[in-house]
Amino acid sequence: MPGPVAATVPGLLAAAAAVVLALAVHILVPVLPAMTLAVAFGLLAANIPGLSGWTAGRGRAGLDFAGKHLMRAGIVILGLKVSLGDVLGLGWESLLLITGVVLAAFAGTYGIGRLFRLPPHVSLLVATGFSICGASAIGAMAAVRRIRQADTVLPVALVTLCGTLAIGVLPLLIRPLGLSPEVFGAWAGASVHDVGQVVATAQTAGASALAVAVVVKLTRVILLAPITAAAGLHHRSTAGAGEGMKRPPIVPLFVLGFVAFAALRSTGWLSPAALDAAAVLQDIALGMALFGLGSAVRVGQLLHTGTRALLAALASWLLIAALGLGAAFLMIR
Template structure:
């Protein structure tokens, strides 16, 4: 008689694959944190008439506050990682359907060139700051690429190409997470202090904030125009990950051949162009061609918002205070100076382009 495999655990009478059931606890926790963030935003609006801090930022802060007092175990972490990474990437991909190609074209050649220049100068400048403070080559590059492009995603893509050690990766990601929260909170304040309109706030957020969903949080106080501008500017930065990773891989290969005389591995295609960027561009093209019905855009935006909230909750829950503490004062100083330098570059670019 054939052996019958055991059934997976069930939810409301429905048998689910084991891979899905492993994710449920952490995903449910992130959903609860996201729900509490929405509740806090509603409370703000009810009391003072508007939200001082948006739900996306509150989700990060709530998750980080929980992590200070409790470290999720293996029972929770699979779902937390899924929410922080996969849901975030899916949200970014689906965001393409909500942005018309006309918005990208509307950036104009000068802004596109300014974005590429800021990324290139930020990588070089941040790397030099790191080396000046005595950071190893790999750590300095990780901090530089993380700050200049897209935080954890850039660090994860660059690390295997430059053969970075695990400890360096953990420290770089830890500081990127902490600085990412700080930048999200500071962008609206700086924009208000400098008298920026929606366009200026969007460009500032897009040029300085590490992750696309965090750009939405930073730009949200300035309105929908700032959100759209910030998202498009940020996505141009993310697209720089491909050529930057390719260049670093070729440089590493040349270095390895000089030292050992062997043939170094080249970067994988998936490292050059993240899948969610490809999907984003496909959906952007379909939206621009009128192939996506207008009536599904509102539900799609709601789904993107929900997934983004859960992703921010997951990122907050993954901030590791121990990894941050172990990294030391030098790495913290370099990361902070790098973020400050990028902020000054962004303000300069906005002034030169007259987009305040």
């Protein structure tokens, strides 16, 4: 009988191999984000006869470890992508606009989820992932609100699906809407979910679009800390009221790590080589986490239980795309 550490090895090795494959495919086909591929490979592993039994059995301990702990590690390292100087360079009007888009998208997506009769915790996770930064934000909010890892699987699948949809659809609208590269970049940064999906979407319009998109997106990423802190404060005020019960922390340590790493990046002390190495490490950690989460999704169950969730996600995607486009026109004049 293997010990708890040894039991995680098979799943972790499989997740690492899947990330290597995802990164290789991304290099060959840059329009396909590695993180999206990692989720897709996890879905395949969970639903192909032969592999599905392994992911539910011998590989499960390591895959669950990746989905929880490597997700948190990836969120911490994500802070090294955020330069406060670049964000402040947008100007206060743009910062207010982006903040407004995030808050409106969060509230609107939560409302849409409840309108489609999704459970409150699912609506909360979908709203967080869609409005801030995809699967990373879902993992952070789940930790703050003490939501089970199993309950993050559907929101992660939805945010991956809709982010992938954006990669294919948004570039087709550049000409019909008469968008300049800068406006399109701002739109992608303000409305596409995951950082990798933003890059894949914006790069179709050139370097100037990509530059704007990344800064706008990372401004949304910064809001991960205050929004999860607010959620943690609310949860703390309503949980642990019973005698002897330990109240959850307002902000988990890994979110504080994210803030600390963002502050470190903003000092300018880190060399480009160190930042590049950190970016690779983050891709590996998040990719393994997303493979682990994807490997828990059974397509049959998803189709049976996720129809309302899919419709809610598509409605939310349209809402965020509209909000982001309006903000992009106001930011880039």
